[in-house]
Amino acid sequence: MLNGIYIHIPFCLNKCNYCDFLSFKSTVEEREKYVTALIEEINMYPKFSLNTVYFGGGTPSLLTPEQVSRILSNLNISENAEITLEVNPKTVNLEKFKSFRKSGINRVSIGIQSFDSENLKTLGRMHSSAEGEEAFFLARKAGFENISLDLMFSLPNQSLENLKFDLKKLFSLKPEHFSIYSLIWEEGTEFFTKLEKGEYKETDNDLEASMYEVIIEEAEKQGYIQYEISNFCLPGKRALHNTKYWKNEEYLGVGLGASGYYNDIRYKNDLTFPEYYGKISNGIKPIFEEEFVSPDEKEVYEYILGLRVIPDGIFPKGKSLSLCETLVEKGFLIKKNANNYTLSKKGILMANDVFSEFI
Ligand SMILES: C[S@@+](CC[C@H](N)C(=O)[O-])C[C@H]1O[C@@H](n2cnc3c(N)ncnc32)[C@H](O)[C@@H]1O
Ligand code: SF4
Structure with a gap:
């Protein structure tokens, strides 16, 4: 039975140089309009009993805790559910973390990317290394006992030593969970343009493989379990929501451009605000693409996704x-x-x- 929901928040303070996620700059009014539409969309679906809720983006921490609370109050959430919010360090302070905690959020995933100031500048992040670290401490202080950090590696001109510096800092914080992604050169990003112009070059394959091996080895030494290709956790702290994707389980996806999997159909929501708002105001789900998953295809999905969950x-x-x-x-x-x-x-x-x- 479907029991998870992904909620896409397509707003960011600024576009990072490497990122092609669906997100835009926004005003307070635009975010409020979006939340209202999102709640209407949520109410077009049956009230499933949910044990995982995931606010992803974009930057969900750009919403006010009141808006998050309003969205949550329109869901049927079971006791002890995992309720995650992705956080950009530049959008939070202690009060805001505390209010998110009060609204029901019990897990935060903080976008750190790197602890090195030069890397952060290259990436186009708006926070300093100290602000990234501070966000972690503030989340702890606000009562979050389940914190995940997002990092990246194989960055332009990154050395193995530089990666080791990031790992040392990461492990000194002891988050319950971390994700570390090898940089993907996405078309249409600043990074891609620089790659095409020859200003950047892709990391050498051997160096990238060495970096990944170092990550795996160091994580293991520190007591982390590599339970997915890019995801590591302390015992018992797997990301329950994301694990549903890898186990090929159904979930609802709501919000601009969100993907979902429901009643044997994988669907994708509209990618533009006029289409998204237009359909919702007519009482229609804002879906633009649906694909029926046959039993044979389901089996293939189960294998290629399932292998990602390394211990299982x-x-x-x-x-x-x-x-x-x-x-x-x-x-x-x-x-x-x-x-x-x-x-x-x-x-x-x-x-x-x-x-x-x-x-
Ligand atoms: C939606 S963001 C996380 C929350 C928030 N937007 C932030 O960046 O602070 C999801 C994660 O995807 C990763 N990511 C985004 N673009 C990437 C790329 N081109 N290659 C590898 N990882 C990427 C980053 O680690 C990022 O934290
Ligand atoms: S990495 Fe995060 S903050 Fe940066 S543009 Fe992408 S979604 Fe927004």
């Missing part, structure tokens, strides 16, 4: 079983028991190649 892996059937056996022989998978396969260390490093074998 997959339970293949039919011809995928013999593919898994071949991948074990090649050293990409480990057979944990009779019919349970997980990524090996080599498989983790070459995960995309392994996944493509299933398509």
Whole structure:
């Protein structure tokens, strides 16, 4: 039974140089108009009993705690649900964190990206390294016991030493969870333009692989479990909402450009405000694209997403079983028991190649 919801907040203070997420600068009035429409959209769906709620963006922490509270009051949230809000350090202070906590948010995911001032400047972040760290301490002080930090690596001109500096700082804070993504050069971003002009160059493959290996090794030394390709947690602190995506479970997606998976249909919401508001004001769900997922496709999704959850892996059937056996022989998978396969260390490093074998 569907029990998770993703809520997209498409607003940011500024566009970071590497990011192509759907987000825009906004006024107080525009954010209020959006929240009203969002609540109307939420009320177009049945009142599922939810055990995970995820405010993603964009920058959800640009909303007021009152707006977050209003959105939450339109949901049917079960006891002990995980309720996450993505936070940009530049948008918060102690009072705001406390009010978010009071509104029901019990997990924050803070966009740190790097603790190095030069990196932050290159990335076009609006906060300093000290402000990133401060956001973590303020969240703790406000009572958040489940904090995730987002970082990136393989940045322009980044050395292995520079990454080690970020990791040292990260582990000194001891967040319950962290995500660390290798930079993706997204078309249409400042970074991509600079790449095309030759001002930046992509990180050498060997260096990127060494960086990833260092992350995995250091995380393990510090007691973190790599439970997904880019996600690490202390025992018992997996991100419950995101894990639903990797387990191919259904979830609602609401808000501009949000994706959802409901009644065997993967859907994507409208990407422009006029279309989004237009449909909602006519009482229509703001969906522009739907794809029925056949049982065969569902199985493929289950394998390629499921393998991402490294400790759990997959339970293949039919011809995928013999593919898994071949991948074990090649050293990409480990057979944990009779019919349970997980990524090996080599498989983790070459995960995309392994996944493509299933398509
Ligand atoms: C929606 S943002 C997180 C919250 C908030 N917007 C912030 O940045 O502080 C999600 C995360 O995706 C990652 N990300 C965004 N663009 C990326 C890219 N081009 N390559 C790798 N990671 C990226 C960043 O780590 C970012 O924190
Ligand atoms: S990384 Fe976060 S703050 Fe920066 S533009 Fe993307 S969504 Fe906005």
